[in-house]
Amino acid sequence: MESNMVAALKNSVQNHFSSVQSSNGSNQAQVNKVPFVIGVAGGTASGKTTVCTMIIQQLHDQRVVLIHQDSFYHPLTDEQLQKVNDFNFDHPDAFNTECLLSCMEKLKQGQAVSIPNYDSRSHRGIDPPIVVNPTDVIILEGILILHDSRVRDLMNMKIFVDSDSDVRLARRVKRDTKDWGRNIEYVLDQYSKFVKPSFEEFVLPSKKYADIIIPRGSDNDVAIDLIVQHIHTKLGQHDLCKIYPNVFVIHSTFQIRGMHTLVRDTRTTKHDFVFYADRLIRLVVEHGLGHLPFTEKQVITPTGSVYTGVVFCKRLCGVSVIRSGESMENALRACCKGIKIGKILIHRDGKDGRQLIYEKLPSDIASRHVLLLDPVLASGNSAAKAISILLSKGVPESNIIFLNLIAAPEGIHVISRRHPRLKIVTSEIDLYLNKKLQVIPGMGEFGDRYFGTMM
Ligand SMILES: Nc1nc2c(ncn2[C@@H]2O[C@H](COP(=O)(O)OP(=O)(O)OP(=O)(O)O)[C@@H](O)[C@H]2O)c(=O)[nH]1
Numbered sequence: 001m002e003s004n005m006v007a008a009l010k011n012s013v014q015n016h017f018s019s020v021q022s023s024n025g026s027n028q029a030q031v032n033k034v035p036f037v038i039g040v041a042g043g044t045a046s047g048k049t050t051v052c053t054m055i056i057q058q059l060h061d062q063r064v065v066l067i068h069q070d071s072f073y074h075p076l077t078d079e080q081l082q083k084v085n086d087f088n089f090d091h092p093d094a095f096n097t098e099c100l101l102s103c104m105e106k107l108k109q110g111q112a113v114s115i116p117n118y119d120s121r122s123h124r125g126i127d128p129p130i131v132v133n134p135t136d137v138i139i140l141e142g143i144l145i146l147h148d149s150r151v152r153d154l155m156n157m158k159i160f161v162d163s164d165s166d167v168r169l170a171r172r173v174k175r176d177t178k179d180w181g182r183n184i185e186y187v188l189d190q191y192s193k194f195v196k197p198s199f200e201e202f203v204l205p206s207k208k209y210a211d212i213i214i215p216r217g218s219d220n221d222v223a224i225d226l227i228v229q230h231i232h233t234k235l236g237q238h239d240l241c242k243i244y245p246n247v248f249v250i251h252s253t254f255q256i257r258g259m260h261t262l263v264r265d266t267r268t269t270k271h272d273f274v275f276y277a278d279r280l281i282r283l284v285v286e287h288g289l290g291h292l293p294f295t296e297k298q299v300i301t302p303t304g305s306v307y308t309g310v311v312f313c314k315r316l317c318g319v320s321v322i323r324s325g326e327s328m329e330n331a332l333r334a335c336c337k338g339i340k341i342g343k344i345l346i347h348r349d350g351k352d353g354r355q356l357i358y359e360k361l362p363s364d365i366a367s368r369h370v371l372l373l374d375p376v377l378a379s380g381n382s383a384a385k386a387i388s389i390l391l392s393k394g395v396p397e398s399n400i401i402f403l404n405l406i407a408a409p410e411g412i413h414v415i416s417r418r419h420p421r422l423k424i425v426t427s428e429i430d431l432y433l434n435k436k437l438q439v440i441p442g443m444g445e446f447g448d449r450y451f452g453t454m455m
Pocket residue numbers: 042043044045046047048049050070089090119120121123142143190195
């Protein structure tokens with residue numbers, strides 16, 4: 001599982017790295033979009049194909065491709081063909097999963113692939129193969145598509161279509177006899193000998209990996225609407241937010257891009273840098289606070305009406321990483337009156353080591369939600385050290401919200417992989433980290449620019 005995830009992440013970073021010389025000679029980032037991959041599994045005749053078709057229809061403004069796991073059946077040998085009635089088409093070994101993985105790898109890298117055109121009458125691939133072009137959304141459909149962890153790891157969303165087994169059997173009998181011209185005895189024999197046992201042994205256990213289970217299959221319009229809405233939201237996000245559900249980038253507007261343009265401009269004066277960095281920090285802090293738990297509360301308004309609202313989470317504190325993180329304290333204090341703020345000082349020790357020099361944290365920090373403050377996430381070494389200190393004090397990982405202004409993909413990978421339950425809230429994700437561990441394009445040394453200590 002880990003290795004595939006790492007491969008997917010490397011691709012994502014490579015995509016960010018891939019740059020071309022534009023006509024005016026400047027270095028222009030060419031970002032290949034990583035496709036959003038949806039897996040749709042379920043028992044035979046559960047309605048997977050119909051669910052996929054409905055999703056595709058509703059995603060009409062996106063480039064979507066549907067890939068069937070059936071295309072990756074191993075072609076039967078002459079010997080197997082002679083005893084085809086004894087062949088188990090419902091066993092994971094019937095599929096060439098290596099071929100599926102290699103096709104997916106290429107598609108994720110933005111390359112077109114030829115997938116086998118499997119013919120279920122001859123039980124072999126026929127010419128010509130099917131050419132699949134890279135798209136924004138790839139839907140992988142098949143009874144056992146959630147069975148192999150390597151295939152699951154490619155997916156951003158896993159769906160299981162859960163239809164009643166009697167309904168499925170009835171549909172299967174009808175389809176196999178009417179559409180495929182099969183003999184009823186063979187259909188029922190195949191069902192009891194292979195389809196049902198394999199469903200119980202392999203298909204049903206894969207349901208636990210699904211993010212969404214659709215009861216009643218394609219009859220469930222509400223579930224399909226929700227799925228499509230979620231896909232639309234995810235497609236509008238940065239690729240890293242698709243990979244890591246706990247990474248949040250504040251919604252970009254021209255106003256925010258304008259502030260970023262100012263803080264990133266090397267000619268910006270210290271005074272303006274502080275002014276615009278503070279404005280951006282305030283937005284990140286407000287956004288981060290939005291990830292804290294709330295409880296419902298009703299109040300009476302001056303018109304005598306009831307307003308149903310929420311109460312802010314009370315048990316929280318800030319922790320700033322000295323020195324740049326201290327620039328975020330004012331914004332947090334302005335939003336949360338009287339909030340306790342702890343401090344951590346980490347010294348750069350060698351290329352990637354970080355050494356704790358000093359910490360002063362609230363004594364009851366373990367029972368608080370922690371807003372960890374550091375405007376730049378570069379290699380992730382400082383953050384990793386700071387987080388390890390918080391965890392050692394008993395703060396649950398899921399209680400930490402790490403707030404920063406800019407984040408490099410490398411830092412996001414390090415922190416999100418190590419701490420999947422922690423949330424990262426940032427205002428922009430940059431392209432990459434250079435050999436000097438500077439964020440590119442970045443904003444230079446934040447602390448020097450903010451505190452005016454530049455040489
Ligand atoms: N007899 C026979 N069965 C096959 C062959 N290839 C696939 N199958 C069967 O096809 C089934 C997988 O397809 P289904 O999930 O029923 O097909 P589907 O049309 O995608 O189903 P839904 O869209 O969910 O209704 C497996 O249970 C296999 O037993 C074949 O060559 N011969």
